[in-house]
Amino acid sequence: QSTVRRAARSLGLSNQPEKKVYAVNDLSLTINKGEVLGLVGESGCGKSTAGRMIAGLLPPTSGEIAFEGKPVDSSQPSRHLETQMVFQNPYASLNPRLRVDQLISEAALYHKLVEKRDVPSFVAALLKQVGLDASYASRYPHQFSGGQRQRIAIARALSLNPKFVVCDEAVSALDVSVQAQVLNLFMDLRESKELTYLFISHNLAVVEYIADRVAIMYLGRVVELADTQAIFTSPNHPYTQALIADAPRLQVKMVEHRPVQGELPSPLNPPSGCTFHPRCPRAMPRCASERPMLRKVAEGHFSACHLNDLS
Ligand code: SF4
Ligand code: MG
Secondary structure, three states: OHHHHHHHHHOOOOOOOOOOOOOOOOOOOOOOOOOEEEEEOOOOOOHHHHHHHHOOOOOOOOOOOEEOOEEOOOOOOOHHHHEEEEOOOHHHHOOOOOOHHHHHHHHHHHOOOOOHHHHHHHHHHHHHHOOOOHHHHHOOHHHOOHHHHHHHHHHHHHOOOOOEEEEEOOOOOOOHHHHHHHHHHHHHHHHHOOOEEEEEEOOHHHHHHHOOEEEEEEOOEEEEEEEHHHHHHOOOOHHHHHHHHHOOOOOOOOOOOOOOOOOOOOOOOOOOOOOOHHHOOOOOHHHHOOOOOOEEEEOOEEEOOOHHHHO
16 A cells, blocks of 8 residues: 555645555566666656655555566665665756765775775775766855756766666756766766666657666556667557657757657546557557557567557
8 A cells, every 4th residue: 555655646636645646557677787777758758756766765555676686675774775866857866965975985884895994095086986076075056057967967877786777767857968977977887887778758759868678658657679770760559659759859958848649647547448548549449448458569679569469
């Protein structure tokens, strides 16, 4: 019960505590070591909730999350070392009263990954890794630009030596010119630190740039999963097709746009059958009653649409 409520709260539905809301349903994803898996969908589709669950911050009501083959226990503090999250808003995630060296070393000191006397060199090395000058260590967050603040947030995430980083709209609040720089930093760190990413974004251009594979989410479910190139050149699902047809290609767009006709239905009262059917230009009678399952349409390419039964 409480998990359902927590999931619901993250969708802003806490005023309806009695109703069961599943922000995420039947989610089954494998993220391979070293890859960047993009998770795409409109605002409110459950991608942030999925990200928190995958990061181990939110236990699923049922099912299991495993990391390197071992089940994840979200109540275990050590769990939070190997997986870190980077959020959209570096303004909100950095305590304005703390200096950069304090911000970056706080968690590592707590987890005894660094000794107090080694903090200056520890911080300097992390600042260097994210492309910032070591002299910034004694400054405060308000003295930095948005991009620099996001670099500080990334340095803080790296301070715990994670293997897996969940980025939730991590470049969405940044100026367009800065987005590419921070994306390139993520790519560099992936190599130098052997990181694996779940990269959550509503922005297709960002995901096309950074992801190896892409999962498309609609109302709490993955409706399509494929290599990035396949998603962009031969999308199977009508929802993905609509997203891509509408996307400003090769141009990073900042505003959250509504690419598909009609509003995203409320997760409190999802449509029957294929939850996309009220908005789907290719809906058939069957779509209103029968839920399509995710199934293989090509090698490594999965889609949940009844149209695949016709071909
Ligand atoms: Fe459209 Fe039907 Fe496919 Fe759903 S199952 S995406 S409604 S055609
Ligand atoms: Mg979100």
